[in-house]
Amino acid sequence: RGGGQLTDVCCLSEIKTPARSSEISSSSSSGAMSAGTPRSLASSGQKNIQDIRHPLCAAEESASSRSADALIHPGSGAATGGGEKDLSLPNGTPVDTSSPASSSSLLNRLQLDDDLDGETRDLFVTVDDPKKHVSTMETYITYRVCTKTTRTEFDLPEYSVRRRYQDFDWLRNKLEESQPTHLIPPLPEKFVMKGVVDRFSEEFVDTRRKALDKFLKRVADHPVLSFNDHFNAFLSAKDLNKRQGLALLTKMGESVKYVTGGYKLRGRPIEFAAMGDYLDMFTQKLGTIDRIAQRIIKEQTEFLMELREYGPVYSSWSSFEEELHDPLEGVSGCVSNCSSALDELTEDMSEEFLPVLREYVLYIESMKNVLKKRDQVQAEYETKLEAVVFREDKKTPVPTDVEKCQDRVECFNADLKADWDRWQNNKRQDFRQLLTGMADKNIQYYEKCLAAWESLIPSLQDKQEARGETN
């Protein structure tokens, strides 16, 4: 079964991401298999990809005596099947495999593994299982955040908590505050125009989920940010209390307030100016690509509308033909298949391509803001330095205040440069993946159409051997 599974799990396009948001349930059980829709998928834990059962088989698992596979037991938290050596982390820690993960995050995980160049990862985070919560005050969506880690900074090797967008927003703000020299990954847009976009539609929720997943993964990958206490709290605290975060902040000792204002920067150093220029041009290009993609989707949608009218005409023609009946019906069916394939392509582009593109624009904005902050820090330093130099006639040592500023500038610059390189690298991979994905989707579309037309040819050529008694 192994080979087949491998293909199945890696075939993103065939596996639906879990949970319809319309299912109102505040229980943490994800085992609502009876709903009939493909929901949460079997988790692999830290398993070998070969040992991962086909996700959609999870429902049949219950009484199976087959071992070495992750199972879901609604309500039960324990892994079944005793003695499976596979169900453990590389370092031997037993893993509770009752927390499922979506296949897409599985795949993300695999890809990130590839990207690490031998680095051993010890922190894995996924966001999945969106659920709608209805209370008297409001209705909102929560997502499950699953963490698996060997880091000693965490008390447990595994966590599963529920968070809402607000919580992510809080986290990001905290990260920006506490790590101002670092580039914090962006979050999907906070505000959505009610009435224009349905905040509870499956598409919107799923798009948002993917962006939140990406956000946490980027933080988890960051050598500095991932060790942030707020991040830790976000991942592990049962009930994320914002006051808890505040307490953490004060515990951290000297509050690092880099927020300065009102200092005028003479000029950005060349390398940072180059970064700024690049970001501006890159934003522009992304904007253009976004517009082109939208235009293509529009044209494809209109083409699809015509196809939907075109195919049935062949059908109605076939209704008053004898010998041509089957060929004409065949053509009609073919056109219909092509229509479905095109529909899928357009949907994929809308839901997978565009959101990632747009999120990058937000990422660029974050980066620009970090550059601005850096400018501010440098400006403060330069101003203070000037003031000192200006007053300089006695040989007094440089005041510690100015020295601290200089330190800050140097620290910031170093952090920023490191983050920039990391960001560039990630950007390259992200776009490679994005564009390759776009090419793949188009190839799949044409392959589906090709198969349809090719299968039609023999039936078109096959003349009815025996003409009926009529005529």
Next chain:
Amino acid sequence: MADSGSEEIAVIGNTDLTPSESENNLKNTMVEKGTSLLKKMEISVAEAEKRTGKNAVNMQETYTVYLIETRPVDAASEGTNPVPDSLWRRYSEFELLRNYLLVAYPFVVVPPLPEKRAEFVWHKLTADNMDPDFVERRRVGLENFLLRVASHPVLSTDKIFYSFLTEENGWKETVFETGFQAKADSRLKALNATFRVKNPDKRFAEMKHYGDELQSVISQLLRVRARAADRLYGVYKVHGNYGRVFSEWSAIEKEMGDGLQSAGHHMDAYAASVDDILEEEEHYADQLKEYLFYADAVRAVCRKHELTQFELEMAAQDLISKKQQREELATGTVRTFSLKGMTSKLFGQETPEQREAKLKMLETQIEEGEELVKERKTECNEYVKSAWVDIERFKEQKDHDLREALISYAIMQISMCKKGIQVWNNAKECFSKM
């Protein structure tokens, strides 16, 4: 000019243009049918040229002429390649020929001409008759027309057709001398008239209905196809914009630059490929159009049957009424109301001499009437017989041709898909090198 074996394409044709598979099959079939005309002569419409001249009202006009080439079959198979006989004809002359054939052979489903004006166009094609693409497609259509006529068992024997192919000067006069014009006018009138037939041949009624449905469905198909072609054009062309933006983007990148740039070129290639795709599809549209116009020809044949049937019924009706009149006159009873009868009732009876005269007249009329009915009956029966033969021939041809058209359409789609896969695979490779 192309050489061809005796069994193969009996058409010289413009070899720069690659005919589609189905065109070839079509011509093959025509030759296999083997009319005596095609057995001895190869026919083609080789070229098109623009001319200017004075028209009937002495005004300058620009028009296109087409070169008809004929070559004896034997010469080609002997290996020698003599210069073919040729003459130039305008579209209007083709029309004249066809109108003549319609009148001379009303029981034949006469092959249609390519459209006079470009219809069912999608936005890129101009509806301009001078547009070179349109002229080229028309050239192909005219050749097709000639071949269809030449391969028809009845039409191919027509002398006027033969001289159309071989005699440049004076052909028009020859046609007019046949006096078909007069018949043409009455034919047109009859076809457009509304009349009710009591007992049409069921098969013809069904065939006429079929013609209506065929025309309606093909019109719809062509309309939607044109709109879809328009949209497809848009989809492909917009991808060309990716080419430009990838190029600009690659300028600000280091490692990603090359991959992006080359991917951009593939996007340009993708955008450009739609022109050929849609040109091929026009060929499919032309095949459909031929049968759209054929539907009209079928209806005309069915209409003609109705007309002959109607005339028979009219004659029969007239005969019956005359016979009745005679009976009434002879017996003195008035069964049917007639103004004459009433007036004679009111204003007095006729004299026996008058009655005698009338009776005699009626007798002659009845005799003539019976002759007429006999004539018309024969005419009707013969028409039904020969027209149905041709309709059967047409049905078989239609089934064959349209099936071939659908096959070549599917092949076209397959080719388009394969090209798409190739381009995107190329782009994907470039992306993966980013």
